[in-house]
Amino acid sequence: MSPRRQALLVAGWEFRRYFKWKDQVAGLVIFAVLGLIGYGASRLATGGRVVTVAATGIELVAAEGGRMRVVPAPADSAGQEALLDTGDVDGILHRRADGAFELKVRKDPRFLPELRAALADLERRERMSAAGISETQLAVILAPPRLEVRFGDPARQRAGRAERLVAAVFLFLVILAVFTSMAYLLTGITGEKQLRVTESITAIIPPQAWIDGKILGIGAYAMTTILNMMVGGVLLAVLGTYAWGFVIPDVFVRPAVLLLLVAYSLLALAMWNAAFAAFASTIDDPNTSTRTSVMFLPMLPLVMTFGVLRDPDGLASRVMSLVPLTSPSAMPMRVILSNPGAAEIAASLALLAAMAWLFRRLAGRVFEVGMLMYGKEPTLREMWRWMTAPGR
Amino acid sequence: MLPLVRVDRIAKTFAGRRAVDDLSFQVLPGEVFSLLGPNGAGKSTTVRMLIGVIRPDEGEIAVSLDGKVSGVLPAARSAYLPEDRGLYREIPVLRTLVYFGRLRGLEKDEATRRALAWLERVDLLDRKDERVDALSKGNQQRVQLIAAIIHRPLLAILDEPFAGLDPLSQEFFLDLVRELRRDGTTIVLCAHQMDLVERVADRVLLMNRGREILSGSVPELHATIDARPHIRFNLDEGASGSAFTDDPDVDSVSAGEGAGEVSVRLRPGSAVSGFLARAVGRVPVRSISTEPPRLHDVFVRAVREDDARRGDFAS
The missing domain is CATH 3.40.190.10 (Periplasmic binding protein-like II)
Known part of the structure; x- marks a missing residue:
């Protein structure tokens, strides 16, 4: 069996390990209940005594x-x-x-x-x-003086409140997807080490196929959970159009934008999941390891991109939308709020894809040794040596 | 006969410690080859190099399958039951077995069919939908073994398969090893329970501190066993075995494990009946038993001699 098929098999296994219909339905129900509570509260506020x-x-x-x-x-x-x-x-x-x-x-x-x-x-x-x-x-x-601003490109309209809200929600969902994956990778991989499943699997499939499968499977699970939340969000938005006159920004009815958001989300998940999987494989016991806190480092670049909301076309926003650690959230927010050039988007996507591939390869090397290491956690220097060792 | 596996002067060092040192052996098709040795002898490291999880620092491993020679065992044709083993506890038994079968290259239907047949064979068919952690440890070991061999391998490497099993489960595993051999599977068996191994192994290799110290077929090793008669006495309370030391037929006397137990080894060619007649007249005896010569003794002696020799070199 080819490593690719093995990776897909592992992906399916990992997805099914965590995916439970009951949990997804419960998530939607919670969304609906929250929506109804919000609707009811607003009715009380506006149509009160x-x-x-x-x-x-x-x-x-x-x-x-x-x-x-x-x-x-x-x-x-x-x-x-x-x-x-x-x-x-x-x-x-x-x-x-x-x-x-x-x-x-x-x-x-x-x-x-x-x-x-x-x-x-x-x-x-x-x-x-x-x-x-x-x-x-x-x-x-x-009466105030009349002033009309006309853009050469109609898409370069200033972002309204709805766009800003949608951009913030998108960033929140990316953070949620990344950290949902992180939680499952951490518990899944350290659990496998503690259950001593590792050697049975590494005897059958190459470590790179195994980690690829995990990245895919757990990433797919996280995306499904987020998708479920988005379905809930759409239902809420539809409700909102009736209850509060909320207007869904037209940026969301442009298929190219939707595709772009999906592409950035998938690449971000692939990149961070590779890093999380490799790091988790070096943790001997999550209950006693001090290393788990390091797993929250990706929060930093993601949170930094909230600055894009203030000035989507400023220098900081443009740099963040190119750097792969921040681009998965920064560039989609700029796309929602402004209208970055096609060349900028292409460069950002290419850099992100390259970084995700590099993370995957390096993670495979750390994972190969880390998963078979018991009783001792490798130092950062050792991990660096594994990553840079030639001839693998 | 061409060997299925040829190991040539392999060595592996971890953090400056030589775990395996200049080890060579061959595994022939259809045999049960046993790697024996005390804890830390280097058996598991050797096995991990065989399956390709780690690579030897020196030496070479050659596997001959279907007329081709390669450096690692192909996963689809080999099986590995690791010493450090476990299963996904929260997953049902059948799903676990099908997953491992598919990882080994079986189609889903075939993996399911074989898993069900094996579960029936080990009396676990009615528990196929239960979570793995609902089974007893012995039954989990059975499921683990099925997961390893579900694809009918040509070569199975079983690392400490008897560890933590009750006597009934040990017998079950011995039967299974025999059955696999009968079906044409070559088996490499790593263990330290010499009494169990000698019942199924064709050839054995004894390791100590990473090196081979003894090897051969089971009959060959039996031939090296000390044939001096060995008698065990259980003495009355207060009685001492020191009286045996004066007997002209006695070679050595040692205290047994329990209170009042004494082990006596006679000189070669001594008459047991004559010694016993004198012994019961001198010391009040509750019971007498004789022990058959065991491979266990050969190994214990060989390891001790090796330890002493290396200790001497070290000093």
């Missing part, structure tokens, strides 16, 4: 669509107190002799911002009336 303010001698106009309602208040203070006591109104508003407004309440008035806006509108109308200015005249006076 109506607040009634009773006013005396004030022509207050509540904002249209708001939750505040204005009703006339009884003239006598006993009647006003009775209204407050029964809870029929949430506040009694009146204007003092010095012109200031006074609000009498029984509990903390959460509707204060809405009330302030209504009072400001009232005062503006009163002042305009006193100055003899009509609403139309005021609109002309206050």
Whole structure:
């Protein structure tokens, strides 16, 4: 059997070791529940209880669509107190002799911002009336200068909030995929060493085929989990379009962009999984090893790329989108937020693919020795010697 | 007969320590060849070089299969049961066996068919869907062995197959080794249980500190056994075996493992009946037994002599 077929066989085995339909369905259900909770909470926030303010001698106009309602208040203070006591109104508003407004309440008035806006509108109308200015005249006076920005390439529009949100979510998913893989590679490989499965397998297949299979299988599992979350996310977005008027950025309906995101995600997983697998093979016992903390180092370049959100076309973002350790998250974010050139994308992809291949080869060499090493963890110098040893 | 495996002056050093040193041997087709030796003798290192997990620093290994000679055992034609062995605990038995069969090159259907046949043979068919860790240690060892030989190898290397097994399971493994040989599989058996090995091995090679110290067929080695009569006494409480030392037929007297036990070795050509008649008259005896000559003694003596010789050289 060829090493490639062996690697695919191992990949299938590793995938099936971890993939459980029950877990995936549970993940989707959790997503749905969270979505429904979010939807319900927003309904409560926007369509909550109506607040009634009773006013005396004030022509207050509540904002249209708001939750505040204005009703006339009884003239006598006993009647006003009775209204407050029964809870029929949430506040009694009146204007003092010095012109200031006074609000009498029984509990903390959460509707204060809405009330302030209504009072400001009232005062503006009163002042305009006193100055003899009509609403139309005021609109002309206050109108800002008109400025339109036209891009030669319509795709170079400034990113809106939706794009930024999507870019941040993408980065989060990449980090999640990488660290999901890391967790399973760490537990899987150190577990195999502790179960003494290693020698049985290395007697059958070459270490490179074994590690390739692991990278593929566990990477596929991580991608499936993320895909499942994305399905949940899409369902949530569809729900969002109805509930909140959320608009899915059109960047996501461009197949080339989607392909690019998938390519970067796969290459990132391949690169980091190779490093994780090699490193895990050198850990003798994960319960006592101090080495496991080093596994979190990839977090650093990934988190650094959050800076791209602020300035996707700045020098730092352009450099990060080329360097293979940061490009898997930096370049896709730039693609979502801006419009990097094709040459930049091609160079970034080529560098990332080369780095993933190099990681895979070096990892194979470390894995070959590390998996058969018991009772002692190799030093970094020893690992470097294995990686650079000629003639393998 | 052309050897299936020819090992020529191989050596391996780990961190300055010579684990295997100038070792040569041949394995003939269809035989059970046993590598024996105490712990740390270099047996497992030798086996790992045979299967290609590690490479010798010096020397050469040649495997002749189907008219071709190569430096490593092809995985599809050989089997290896490592000393450090284990299985994926959380995976069902049948799935585990099919996976190992497929890694060895079998198609899924064929691997399944053979796995089921083997499970029936070892009385585990009704447990095929259970997780491996639900089985007893002995049954896990059976599954482990099936995983190693499911593809019907030409050559099987079994490293310490009897380790940690109860006597019944040991007998099961001995039967299995015989069955494999009958079906034409050549077997390299590494072990330190000499009594079990001599029941199945055709030829043995004894290693100590990485080197060969003794080799030959089992009958040849039996011929070297000390043929002096060996008698074991269980004496009454308070009695001493020192009275035996004055007897003219006694060569040596040593204390046994239990309280009141004494081992007596007679001079060559001594009459056992005459000695026994004198012995029971001198010392109150509860029971008497004789021990047949064992290969175990040959090996213990050979290893001790080798240790002493090397100790002398070292000093």
